[in-house]
Amino acid sequence: MGNVISLDSILGLGELKAPADTPAPAAASGCASSSCGSSDGPADMDPAVWEKVKNHPCYSEEAHHYFARMHVAVAPACNIQCNYCNRKYDCSNESRPGVVSEKLTPEQAIRKIMAVSAEIPQLSVIGIAGPGDSLAAGGKNTFKTFEMLQKKAPDLKLCLSTNGLALPDHVDTIAQYNIDHVTITINMVDPEVGQHIYPWIFHDHKRWTGLDAAKILHERQMLGLEMLTSRGILVKVNSVMIPGINDEHLMDVNKAVKARGAFLHNIMPLISDPAHGTHFGLTGQRGPTAQELKVLQDQCEGGAKLMRHCRQCRADAVGLLGEDRGSEFTIDRIDAMEEIDYDREAARTYREHVEAERAERHASKAAAQADVAETVGTAVDPILIAVATKGGERINEHFGHAKEFQIYEVGPKGAKFVGHRRVDQYCEGGSGDEDALDTVLSAINDCTAVFVAKVGGCPSKKLQAAGIEPVDRFAFEYIEESALTYFKDYAERLGQGAVNARAGQDAVIRTGAFTAKRA
Amino acid sequence: MAYKIKASDCTACGACEAECPNNAISFKKGAYAIDPATCTECKGQFSSPQCASVCPADCCVPA
Numbered sequence: 001m002g003n004v005i006s007l008d009s010i011l012g013l014g015e016l017k018a019p020a021d022t023p024a025p026a027a028a029s030g031c032a033s034s035s036c037g038s039s040d041g042p043a044d045m046d047p048a049v050w051e052k053v054k055n056h057p058c059y060s061e062e063a064h065h066y067f068a069r070m071h072v073a074v075a076p077a078c079n080i081q082c083n084y085c086n087r088k089y090d091c092s093n094e095s096r097p098g099v100v101s102e103k104l105t106p107e108q109a110i111r112k113i114m115a116v117s118a119e120i121p122q123l124s125v126i127g128i129a130g131p132g133d134s135l136a137a138g139g140k141n142t143f144k145t146f147e148m149l150q151k152k153a154p155d156l157k158l159c160l161s162t163n164g165l166a167l168p169d170h171v172d173t174i175a176q177y178n179i180d181h182v183t184i185t186i187n188m189v190d191p192e193v194g195q196h197i198y199p200w201i202f203h204d205h206k207r208w209t210g211l212d213a214a215k216i217l218h219e220r221q222m223l224g225l226e227m228l229t230s231r232g233i234l235v236k237v238n239s240v241m242i243p244g245i246n247d248e249h250l251m252d253v254n255k256a257v258k259a260r261g262a263f264l265h266n267i268m269p270l271i272s273d274p275a276h277g278t279h280f281g282l283t284g285q286r287g288p289t290a291q292e293l294k295v296l297q298d299q300c301e302g303g304a305k306l307m308r309h310c311r312q313c314r315a316d317a318v319g320l321l322g323e324d325r326g327s328e329f330t331i332d333r334i335d336a337m338e339e340i341d342y343d344r345e346a347a348r349t350y351r352e353h354v355e356a357e358r359a360e361r362h363a364s365k366a367a368a369q370a371d372v373a374e375t376v377g378t379a380v381d382p383i384l385i386a387v388a389t390k391g392g393e394r395i396n397e398h399f400g401h402a403k404e405f406q407i408y409e410v411g412p413k414g415a416k417f418v419g420h421r422r423v424d425q426y427c428e429g430g431s432g433d434e435d436a437l438d439t440v441l442s443a444i445n446d447c448t449a450v451f452v453a454k455v456g457g458c459p460s461k462k463l464q465a466a467g468i469e470p471v472d473r474f475a476f477e478y479i480e481e482s483a484l485t486y487f488k489d490y491a492e493r494l495g496q497g498a499v500n501a502r503a504g505q506d507a508v509i510r511t512g513a514f515t516a517k518r519a
Numbered sequence: 520m521a522y523k524i525k526a527s528d529c530t531a532c533g534a535c536e537a538e539c540p541n542n543a544i545s546f547k548k549g550a551y552a553i554d555p556a557t558c559t560e561c562k563g564q565f566s567s568p569q570c571a572s573v574c575p576a577d578c579c580v581p582a
């Protein structure tokens with residue numbers, strides 16, 4: 001295994017021996033931090049919800065550092081048309097347009113899951129998100145896969161994503177298979193807005209268009225959402241932010257889904273490129289910039305909890321969020337593998353170690369935060385910091401190797417993860433180092449500093465020239481504690497006039513899902 | 520009378536197969552195809568051919 005946060009690296013962290021019944025990380029007691037998405041745990045989340053999501057990499061900001069999820073592409077059919085989708089490719093609600101997942105039969109999916117779980121004990125979630133809609137065509141493949149999985153590996157969490165049209169018909173089945181997480185993509189709560197996003201839907205044996213289509217879809221989405229939450233099934237809502245069409249409207253969506261019990265709301269940027277052949281791609285509809293996205297997310301804070309670490313991964317993504325190992329497990333290789341049994345013991349050992357480490361982290365974060373609160377006060381505006389990390393919540397990536405930067409906002413109220421910026425060069429081939437550096441600069445242009453394990457002399461100068469301070473003195477330390485320490489120092493320098501506050505900058509969003517492979 | 524699938528435009532999503540009331544559509548030799556002997560154009564069953572209504576590629580057409 002590579003050097004990403006592998007099991008070995010976690011187990012190698014001193015003699016972290018978890019007692020058999022490690023208490024849940026309720027150590028959040030001291031963590032009076034800001035409402036940072038879902039990373040706080042019990043302090044600001046219903047304990048029942050936390051129990052369900054704490055090991056779910058897509059839902060818990062903390063878990064996405066430690067656990068892996070896997071999507072199996074068993075559902076190619078869809079029942080609606082979205083203007084940001086080209087149906088030759090994967091559902092762009094959940095994945096990157098322009099990528100075709102390997103379509104699997106339910107049997108192949110099970111083999112693949114077993115093969116992956118043998119390699120990656122971090123695997124805790126199996127999702128079905130396409131490549132079409134998981135509930136279209138009667139949801140046949142989706143439910144068949146879950147049925148087999150429940151027999152083989154009952155401790156894996158199951159989740160599915162849907163556009164919501166067929167949802168009300170399947171809520172009972174969803175409850176029956178113990179699927180405790182459902183994602184619904186809801187881009188509008190007003191058909192007037194919806195008609196510009198959905199050209200048609202297929203419902204009740206008929207193709208509907210225009211306002212009628214949007215109205216039916218909206219009603220079915222709200223009904224499905226209510227039915228799920230009333231049964232205690234967790235619902236995350238995804239929204240695609242489309243500037244000029246639903247950007248401001250998404251605040252209403254946020255309120256509407258919160259009122260109906262959604263526990264997370266994930267606002268994703270529109271991915272639009274003429275090369276994808278989507279309606280929006282062809283009409284030149286642009287996606288939002290990083291700051292536009294962040295401003296909207298900030299405005300929605302306090303509504304349904306926002307999830308900011310979503311990388312819009314591909315429907316057949318395998319691994320920790322942010323690394324895609326799908327290519328190691330192709331159909332050919334899986335078909336060639338022998339029958340593999342699910343190793344529950346390895347998975348359990350791993351989960352125990354993570355529990356212990358998390359409890360420790362909560363305590364040290366709280367201490368660092370108290371220190372900043374005491375010395376800095378509240379007069380200094382928060383800043384953004386870009387972090388090069390391979391996972392494990394540590395600053396452990398070389399600047400030049402980073403395929404993405406995690407963005408933390410740090411201020412008197414604490415440090416919180418607010419998103420990530422991709423800098424991988426997946427579709428432009430042959431661009432030189434110079435261009436690569438420019439890509440990075442434009443992606444993190446709104447940050448005051450960039451934390452790295454190491455950075456070369458030349459990029460270091462360029463960063464400084466662009467007003468972004470390269471910082472390698474926290475190499476291999478924990479991100480949030482380091483950010484707080486840095487902020488304390490920054491506030492001091494600001495007070496002495498040694499640095500200027502960085503305001504009014506914006507950054508460019510790289511389009512497409514994160515598809516970097518581990519080296 | 521029957522419908523057919525224009526193979527060149529088909530994305531092989533299988534949506535049509537699930538909607539056909541007469542099980543006239545199947546996946547054979549790597550592609551979806553309509554059996555003209557079984558296809559009724561949905562006459563008497565639905566107001567429009569189901570396969571054509573659900574197809575995202577508009578490639579279910581009269582034969």
Ligand code: SF4
Binds near residue numbers: 081087091092131133
């Ligand atoms: S729901 Fe997904 S697959 Fe269906 S049209 Fe929309 S983006 Fe495409």
Ligand code: SF4
Binds near residue numbers: 557569
């Ligand atoms: S027209 Fe109707 S009967 Fe014929 S293939 Fe299509 S869905 Fe089946």
Ligand code: SF4
Binds near residue numbers: 577
């Ligand atoms: S619905 Fe259309 S694109 Fe999908 S399999 Fe049938 S003919 Fe092909």
